[in-house]
Amino acid sequence: MFELFDNVRDVTFLSVLIRLGLTFLCGALIGLEREYKRRPAGFRTHILICVGAAMTTMTGQYLFLSQGLYTDMARLGAQVIAGIGFIGAGTIIVTRRNQIKGLTTAAGLWTCAIVGLAIGAGFYEGGLIAAALVLVSELLFSQLEYAFMNRQPEINVYMEFRSRSVLEVLFEELKKRNVRVRNLEITRTRENDVTSSSAIFTLRFPRPVAPEEVLERIRAIDGIYLIEEL
Numbered sequence: 001m002f003e004l005f006d007n008v009r010d011v012t013f014l015s016v017l018i019r020l021g022l023t024f025l026c027g028a029l030i031g032l033e034r035e036y037k038r039r040p041a042g043f044r045t046h047i048l049i050c051v052g053a054a055m056t057t058m059t060g061q062y063l064f065l066s067q068g069l070y071t072d073m074a075r076l077g078a079q080v081i082a083g084i085g086f087i088g089a090g091t092i093i094v095t096r097r098n099q100i101k102g103l104t105t106a107a108g109l110w111t112c113a114i115v116g117l118a119i120g121a122g123f124y125e126g127g128l129i130a131a132a133l134v135l136v137s138e139l140l141f142s143q144l145e146y147a148f149m150n151r152q153p154e155i156n157v158y159m160e161f162r163s164r165s166v167l168e169v170l171f172e173e174l175k176k177r178n179v180r181v182r183n184l185e186i187t188r189t190r191e192n193d194v195t196s197s198s199a200i201f202t203l204r205f206p207r208p209v210a211p212e213e214v215l216e217r218i219r220a221i222d223g224i225y226l227i228e229e230l
Contacts, residue, residue: 009122011061022124023054023116026131030112033138039105041091046112049087053080053116061121077117084113108134153204155211156230159218160198166223167199173221179214180204200230 008015024047031046060076088106111134119127161167174181184201205211211229218227 005122005124011058011065015122016058019054019058019119019122020051022127023050023119026050026115026119026127027112030108030115030131030134030138033135034105034108039091039102041087041105041109045087046109049084049109050112050116053077053084053113054120056080057117057120077121080113080117081110084110104138108138153207154202155205156200156202157215158198158200158226158228158230159224160196160226162223162225163197166221169221170218170224173217174203174214177209177214178206179209 008018027047027050028043030050031041031043034046035042056076056079060072060074064070088109091105091109092102111130115127115131115134118124118130161170171181180203182202182204184199186197186199188195188197190196203211203214205214215227215229218224
């Protein structure tokens with residue numbers, strides 16, 4: 001199937017053009033999915049990383065094959081694998097409730113760099129298959145993940161609210177939907193003569209009830225300032 005690449009595995013003008021074109025395409029497709037979901041690293045970021053990684057590999061090949069410099073061709077690529085961690089770390093954020101977000105984007109950036117290295121080295125098959133698998137995991141498996149999370153019978157919740165009377169309204173709303181409250185922990189703090197209340201608890205859902213629907217109903221209750229899943 002990939003025999004058509006056999007004639008462009010050497011470093012020539014045509015092979016360089018094909019490699020950069022393929023890495024541009026792979027980076028664009030992966031980045032487009034991230035851009036659509038409004039993630040920190042999107043369309044242009046993935047393109048630049050993928051193309052830059054490919055250029056790194058080809059530069060190592062050029063120095064060894066064309067310039068006759070006896071150097072390790074993989075050394076530059078190894079620095080890309082290590083260095084991409086700095087960019088990936090910038091996409092990871094920790095919310096004030098210690099919820100980590102951005103891991104998928106960071107992992108996608110790292111894999112996108114590997115795709116660029118592979119295609120830049122002339123390993124077209126590996127690079128294209130890896131890019132296809134990344135797209136499948138982000139487009140298809142994300143839907144399966146969300147579907148699984150919506151059917152998860154138990155979630156941990158953090159809530160900030162006004163007064164004890166709000167809890168009574170909350171418990172009544174949950175009781176209507178047969179949602180059970182477990183491990184309730186309430187904290188009250190006073191600062192500058194202002195008292196604020198927060199709670200961490202676990203909600204156990206019956207199978208037909210979607211957690212996101214219940215959380216939306218809770219957010220609509222007067223006196224609840226913030227509620228989010230931990």
